[in-house]
Amino acid sequence: MKQHKEGKAILACVYVDDIIYTSSSKEMMIEFKRDMMKTYEMTDLGKLHYFLGLEVKQDDEGIFVSQAEYLEDLLKQCNMNGCRSEPTPMVYNLKLQVKDDSGHTDGRQYRTLIGKLMYLTRPA
Known part of the structure; x- marks a missing residue:
């Protein structure tokens, strides 16, 4: 929803039972x-901090959005919260078989898991 009044505007986004406005x-x-x-x-919950997997930080410099907490939660769900990144996340030249x-x-x-990873990596 967008409303104009004397050169000023308000933008409101509604998702299920949440409203974000600016x-x-x-x-x-x-x-x-x-x-x-x-x-x-x-109920007024104050400034936006977390919404739909997005962590929001607001200060005088601007508004910053991150998905770090969403990623941490996803790693915990997969029992990978202590993992390290790898350039190739599987054995190189591994021959996959139907019965192994x-x-x-x-x-x-x-x-x-794939759906959550796609949500995490979707283009803006």
Whole structure:
């Protein structure tokens, strides 16, 4: 949602039951928040810190976005939180086989991991 008023603008993004908003005018933000809280039952959580896997830091220099915490959580879920990076993450020239005596693999867990990695590495 975008609203203009005398050369000033407010931008509000809604995701399920979360609202993130910003404006070129502090007065417009205060008015928007007051009107929303009058109309809907809601809680003001203050400045944005974390949203949809994005860590947000705001200061006088600007707004900085990182996915470091999302990545740390993903590594913990995969029991890889102590891992080191490798230029080639598997054995070089390994011949993969359908039957290799490695046991049953959970395809759902693999697809979930791939989906999370795709979310992490998606282009802006």
